[in-house]
Amino acid sequence: MSDGNHVLAANGLQVYFRVKVGGKRANVRAVDGVTLGLERGVSTGVVGESGSGKTTLGKALMKLVKPTAGSVLFKGKDVSKLSRSEFKEYRRSVQMVFQDPFDSIDPLFTVHDAVAEGLRILGVYSDRAELDQTVYRALETVRLVPAEDYAKRRITSLSGGQRQRVGVARAIAMNPEVVILDEPVSMLDASVKGEIINVMGQLKLEGKTFMMITHDISTVRFFTERVAVMYLGKVVEVGPTDEVVNEPLHPYTQALVAAVPVPDPSQKVKSLAQGEIPNAIAPPPGCRFHPRCPLAQEICRREEPLLREVRPGRYAACHFAQ
Numbered sequence: 001m002s003d004g005n006h007v008l009a010a011n012g013l014q015v016y017f018r019v020k021v022g023g024k025r026a027n028v029r030a031v032d033g034v035t036l037g038l039e040r041g042v043s044t045g046v047v048g049e050s051g052s053g054k055t056t057l058g059k060a061l062m063k064l065v066k067p068t069a070g071s072v073l074f075k076g077k078d079v080s081k082l083s084r085s086e087f088k089e090y091r092r093s094v095q096m097v098f099q100d101p102f103d104s105i106d107p108l109f110t111v112h113d114a115v116a117e118g119l120r121i122l123g124v125y126s127d128r129a130e131l132d133q134t135v136y137r138a139l140e141t142v143r144l145v146p147a148e149d150y151a152k153r154r155i156t157s158l159s160g161g162q163r164q165r166v167g168v169a170r171a172i173a174m175n176p177e178v179v180i181l182d183e184p185v186s187m188l189d190a191s192v193k194g195e196i197i198n199v200m201g202q203l204k205l206e207g208k209t210f211m212m213i214t215h216d217i218s219t220v221r222f223f224t225e226r227v228a229v230m231y232l233g234k235v236v237e238v239g240p241t242d243e244v245v246n247e248p249l250h251p252y253t254q255a256l257v258a259a260v261p262v263p264d265p266s267q268k269v270k271s272l273a274q275g276e277i278p279n280a281i282a283p284p285p286g287c288r289f290h291p292r293c294p295l296a297q298e299i300c301r302r303e304e305p306l307l308r309e310v311r312p313g314r315y316a317a318c319h320f321a322q
């Protein structure tokens with residue numbers, strides 16, 4: 001699931017964080033052997049509970065955290081081995097929109113400063129006029145108009161929804177090929193959510209490749225064509241979004257889908273899988289989901305199921321998926 005056809009890919013990626021527990025050193029296995037490719041022009045969702053490793057995966061693909069093992073491939077090349085000019089191209093081409101627009105944008109910035117920051121750092125403009133035009137175009141794309149007026153405003157004068165539009169604008173100002181969205185609408189009101197999703201839908205039509213990290217199956221169903229489900233640092237299911245949501249093969253995906261609220265007050269919302277997500281310092285042996293899985297058998301406690309193609313284009317890491 002990772003080859004030269006993918007614009008960006010994780011290849012056997014591991015990201016461990018060193019921590020101290022009771023005076024002893026230990027590893028938090030945030031991402032633990034993920035292979036996942038993003039097809040050009042296709043939007044891929046990455047879903048899972050908090051603690052599943054999805055945000056760390058996004059940051060590793062952006063090279064914001066260092067892999068412990070494995071590699072990140074940009075157009076088939078290991079990003080740690082890119083030449084200076086290739087790395088600059090990767091930096092421009094892969095952008096991220098963060099969850100919290102209050103945290104991810106310097107409050108001392110004007111809107112122009114925020115949108116122009118990446119362009120300035122990489123020096124990808126010839127003069128001030130070109131820089132201004134690029135900033136205005138990006139603001140118009142996210143419908144912060146008149147762009148010249150918004151560009152002068154302080155970040156602190158904007159609402160949460162407007163700040164998140166600036167977050168999207170600063171990513172697209174770089175003219176990226178891939179945009180990684182980390183829970184981009186989770187902190188926004190329902191009305192503003194729709195607006196931001198529509199803006200990004202427009203960018204999809206322009207052929208951008210998106211990776212959307214979220215715990216929200218409804219948003220993934222609406223926005224993406226493919227989805228990967230993560231559990232405790234591993235991908236447990238991958239496939240076309242419609243098929244995965246309508247007929248999940250892995251018991252964890254089944255629990256995630258069953259927990260999606262339905263707009264019918266007479267129907268009870270089922271809770272997510274029993275218990276809490278286990279500690280990523282010492283994941284359960286065998287299948288990591290076995291302590292919470294209603295279908296667990298003896299083999300599940302002993303043998304880790306590999307991610308395998310269960311049906312054409314459908315992958316699941318469960319001994320019994322078929």
Ligand code: SF4
Nearest residue numbers: 287290293300318319
């Ligand atoms: Fe459940 Fe066993 Fe499948 Fe894991 S391998 S998801 S424990 S049935």
